[in-house]
Amino acid sequence: MKINGTAYRSLWRPTDDNRSIRIFDQTRFPWEVEILALRDENAVAHAIRSMQVRGAPLIGAVAAYGLIFAIQKDASDDALKAAADMLVETRPTAINLRWAIERMVKHLLTLPVEERVAAGYAEADALCDEDVAVNEAIGRHGLELIRQAWKAKGEQGTVNVLTHCNAGWIATVDWGTALAPIYMAHDEGIPVHVWVDETRPRNQGSLLTAFELGSHGVAHTVIADNAGGHYMQAGKVDLVIVGTDRVTAQGDVANKIGTYLKALAAHDNNVPFWVALPSSTIDWRVRDGVKEIPIEERSAEEVLYVTGIDDTNTPSRVRVAPPASTGANPAFDVTPARLVTGLITERGCCDASEEGLRSLFPLDSTTV
Numbered sequence: 001m002k003i004n005g006t007a008y009r010s011l012w013r014p015t016d017d018n019r020s021i022r023i024f025d026q027t028r029f030p031w032e033v034e035i036l037a038l039r040d041e042n043a044v045a046h047a048i049r050s051m052q053v054r055g056a057p058l059i060g061a062v063a064a065y066g067l068i069f070a071i072q073k074d075a076s077d078d079a080l081k082a083a084a085d086m087l088v089e090t091r092p093t094a095i096n097l098r099w100a101i102e103r104m105v106k107h108l109l110t111l112p113v114e115e116r117v118a119a120g121y122a123e124a125d126a127l128c129d130e131d132v133a134v135n136e137a138i139g140r141h142g143l144e145l146i147r148q149a150w151k152a153k154g155e156q157g158t159v160n161v162l163t164h165c166n167a168g169w170i171a172t173v174d175w176g177t178a179l180a181p182i183y184m185a186h187d188e189g190i191p192v193h194v195w196v197d198e199t200r201p202r203n204q205g206s207l208l209t210a211f212e213l214g215s216h217g218v219a220h221t222v223i224a225d226n227a228g229g230h231y232m233q234a235g236k237v238d239l240v241i242v243g244t245d246r247v248t249a250q251g252d253v254a255n256k257i258g259t260y261l262k263a264l265a266a267h268d269n270n271v272p273f274w275v276a277l278p279s280s281t282i283d284w285r286v287r288d289g290v291k292e293i294p295i296e297e298r299s300a301e302e303v304l305y306v307t308g309i310d311d312t313n314t315p316s317r318v319r320v321a322p323p324a325s326t327g328a329n330p331a332f333d334v335t336p337a338r339l340v341t342g343l344i345t346e347r348g349c350c351d352a353s354e355e356g357l358r359s360l361f362p363l364d365s366t367t368v
């Protein structure tokens, strides 16, 4: 997608330095567009932990290259597995990280040591290209939902979509998941408006989703996380589309903290609640998301402080709780499948259930 009229992916290999990758430092958005060069697995691990790079599919893709940076030094089985373990541990909830690393390790272990670096770059490049194609397909399938909402309104007014956190192109290699249908609807001329949950505590909504939508010219309004239910009650939300970090075999959805509360409000107000995901986000090995999905606990400082810029455009960080107060910061929650209208995948839309998922991804077509 574009930033200031220039087309980018959120991750790329520069032609003049092909043993490195480039990413945006997403902690600087929207105030600055800072590009980081990564050429070492420890720098990749730091970028993921510190959320310079974030978003389930994107952290998987970046970690894939981090694995190659490690085996450039030592491509032995033990070194490969040690680097894989280190990178997988950087963030526990998004299954795409583990999926990408396991895909790379499985491929590289079949090869002689001397072939692993070149083959690794080829596999990571392929993984990125696949992510772009998959997300474009998600966009096309999700676009149909927005078209239906537009028709249901007699093609009058606007289609109002609420989204939580950032599941846009900067959360993936390109296009995004939840935002891909919105971009396509906008480009098709459907008047779409997005309610953007600010998404405390790191404000991926107000800082990243609003930045993305504004860059693409999509109408949007930033709202407090707690306002979504109010707008649903007022009939101002036609559908909710969010991303996800892990979907279980029975359709439970892990996503940014606050998603569960949005799903409850949507269910109470009969607002369709859709979750957009590539199949790399399905974890076929777990069923009960509430019991089985590890929820990342991040620093309480992310809750106790807010980061932004002051009126002099100076980056600032202000405390929003008494000095003596402690905080807690679970980064994700799990929405039970019963609250999910459906899943938007690269192969189409399906119910949030094992039957629904298997209708699109039969057992023989997936790695269990």
Ligand SMILES: CSC[C@H]1O[C@H](OP(=O)(O)O)[C@H](O)[C@@H]1O
Pocket (backbone or CB within 6 Å): 054, 055, 056, 057, 164, 165, 166, 167, 168, 171, 172, 176, 177, 178, 204, 242, 243, 244, 245, 255, 256, 331
């Ligand atoms: C397309 S995956 C986006 C998903 O990842 C985000 O988490 P984080 O910003 O912490 O990496 C959020 O849960 C989004 O829904």
